[in-house]
Amino acid sequence: MKKDFINFYELSKEELLEILELAEKLKKGETSVNTLKGKSIGLIFMKPSTRTRLSFEVGVYQMGGQPVYITGSSTQLSRGEDIKDTGRVMARYLDGLVIRTYSHQEVEELAKYFDKPVINALTDYLHPCQILADLQTVKERKGKIENIKVTFVGDGNNVANTWLIAGGLVGFDVSVATPAGYEPSGKAVYQALKLAQKTGAKIEITNNPAEAVKGADVIYTDVWVSMGQEGEKEKKKDFEGFTVDRDLLKHAPSDVLVMHCLPAHKGEEISEEVFEQYADVIFDEAENRLHAQKALMHYLFK
Incomplete structure (x- = not known):
């Protein structure tokens, strides 16, 4: 078959x-x-x-x-x-x-x-191919993909959906922090929770990024306006406070990884400073x- x-x-x-x-x-x-x-x-x-x-x-x-x-x-x-x-x-x-x-x-x-x-x-x-490479990157950097916490900050898009399902499958915790109204797909949450019943993964959807990054091994973000949604640029105003920047990282562990699937809109979902600090990780993702x-x-x- x-x-x-x-x-x-x-x-x-x-x-x-x-x-x-x-x-x-x-x-x-x-x-x-x-x-x-x-x-x-x-x-x-x-x-x-x-x-x-x-x-x-x-x-x-x-x-x-x-x-x-x-x-x-x-x-x-x-x-x-x-x-x-x-x-x-x-x-x-x-x-x-x-x-x-x-x-x-x-x-x-x-x-x-x-x-x-x-x-x-x-x-x-x-x-899914992006998250497959991301899991390889996390394993390289953290030595494992089990018993970790991944926090996604931004729009509840296809990448956020896939992280949820991957976490449920493998058994790592996933917290997705989005503005109200931009939460991930209900179908993805359902699939993640169903898988998590077997693996023990914790699945969390929140509107508080500062709380979501606490205890995170990985902070992940993606563009706020996905491909094909360019006509929705006005929605960016809803994402104030959801930039992965120095202020947000103050709430996360010092050894956290910051990841981005690219292309990045620096100054929006991630600051230039944080992007460059974690550039080696981000471009490892791309290679992987x-x-x-x-x-x-x-x-x-x-």
Whole structure:
């Protein structure tokens, strides 16, 4: 039976740890994988991308495969072709699909009709490949991803949703601090809590960032206005007090990590000073997209 990576919710903790272990070995050069030799992997991008596109194109090539970059405007999707028809056609040519788009439901439908592995490279609901790389980064820096606390500060977006579900799966605590009205998806909270029943993770949603960062091992933030929401710039005024800056860090432990998935709007969700203080961590995250996704593709295609 084929395997997809659409949501952490569909992965077991053991499978996740296996992927992260391989990612660590790949980064250190202790092993290599040629799992995609002779395979063509379609990369469908309905949204602009820097890290996601580069890391997948390079990763597929390094694993012996051929990346095929596909923009939404270059296919019949732009003219209204059904996603299920697109999936059935692409299955005749390609060995796997990576898709970065808006609708999460479209990705789920595509996976039903494309009979080979499908990877969710970002939707408006989730960003699982980013959090996979983030978990690798936390493990490198903290030596573990269990028995920790991750605090997300900002908009309750796809990244916040994914942190919640990942915490529930692995068993680490997640606190999401947003302004009122910007809380994460109820579906994500439900999935996180359901997983947490088995792992003991504590899931918290709050409107108080200073309280949320207390005891945090990791403080994470992302842009306040996500891609595709540029018309909502006026909402930035609602985020006063939710900048990850020196004042907020006074409430956190001295050894806390600050992380950001990039691109950063410095002076909004994170101050320039704090960004530069933790730049090594932040750009390790970006690099780890390559290693974590190679390990993921090995898991899916082996």
